[in-house]
Amino acid sequence: AASNDFETTPNTFTLGITASDAANNTSSPVNVTINVTDVDDTAPVVNANQTFSYAERQVANFQVGTVTATDAVGVTSFAIASGNDSGFFAISNSGVITLTAAGAAASAVSNDFETTPNTFTLGITKFPFSCPAYYKCL
Structure with missing residues (x-):
């Protein structure tokens, strides 16, 4: 059967x-x-090894890059799942990573190339539905 x-x-x-x-x-x-x-019985997949760069001293809401993912029905939201303990970055439901006010602050290591770390690795989660409340999504 x-x-x-x-x-x-x-x-x-x-x-x-x-x-x-x-x-x-x-x-x-x-x-x-x-x-x-x-x-829709399969989870979305974030495309691996995506890298974005930006020049230091950017303002809040500066668009760092757009994360891509695939899903049979369509990805409806993203969330930063790891690597953002200081809250320097945000991600929109469409996958756009932006610099937050904390990340754009003059003292933020995320916005000064000479201050290490100057590389950040973010774990991105994707959802085939709206972002759950326990994640910070835009």
């Missing part, structure tokens, strides 16, 4: 249906078709 999964065929079933009453009268059979439809 096929499972209840669109990707497992068959995903269309034809049933012969009859109806009966209390007097045991039975209708003629009629075919009814049942189609199993596809749902």
